[in-house]
């Protein structure tokens with residue numbers, strides 16, 4: 356079991372150039388959060404509340420201004436294969452086919468050609484794209500591209516998946532299918548997951564826990580245990596889960612928490 360821990364983390368961005376000496380911006384303040392391997396922690400919050408900044412800290416793309424971020428007690432020092440990031444726009448290489456996109460992390464590790472193609476094929480099969488390996492990225496649908504992106508993230512056998520709106524660009528039907536897919540893949544991989552999303556519905560459906568980030572500065576202001584993901588993993592259709600009275604009540608509750616952000620917080 357691995358644990359990703361934020362301890363009293365704050366983040367300030369330097370003043371932007373050309374703003375007449377505008378002050379530094381405190382974006383995240385006193386963040387305490389733990390994500391364990393058996394969890395998917397969903398972070399929701401208004402636009403600009405600092406969700407992506409928080410994920411970038413976990414990825415090691417940014418350093419906290421104060422506080423610490425550790426994996427199993429060891430401070431993170433920059434990006435590392437133990438924390439794989441999946442973005443909204445799949446960030447795949449269009450000049451490579453699906454298989455070679457997935458094989459790239461193995462190539463970077465020096466794995467011989469035949470072996471890395473074999474491993475990539477196994478990952479293609481895991482994400483339901485066994486026959487799509489030879490296709491170029493632009494020949495794939497949005498949902499297929501995200502599957503390739505997720506397969507590439509899994510190639511490094513990460514301890515944590517950092518998911519930044521991974522389904523945000525998909526149409527509603529594909530998104531629903533991919534939600535169940537993402538849960539299955541996460542469970543099979545044994546990795547913990549941190550999911551950033553604008554969608555209360557998606558956070559409730561996928562999250563073991565849902566955490567609310569309030570803006571200006573970004574602070575974790577509420578946390579609820581969800582648990583609907585177990586129902587989806589047990590085969591209950593996503594539409595049935597969403598239609599349950601408990602799901603609707605919790606959705607309304609979270610909506611209220613996010614909407615209660617004051618005008619001052621939004622304007623700050």
Ligand SMILES: Nc1ncnc2c1ncn2[C@@H]1O[C@H](COP(=O)(O)OP(=O)(O)OP(=O)(O)O)[C@@H](O)[C@H]1O
Pocket residue numbers: 368369371380382400401402403404405406407408409553
């Ligand atoms: N590199 C940067 N330099 C200065 N300010 C930044 C930088 N990146 C983000 N910000 C500011 O930090 C705040 C939080 O941004 P962030 O992208 O983390 O929020 P978010 O919740 O992910 O937003 P969204 O939901 O719209 O993607 C915003 O006010 C943004 O303008």
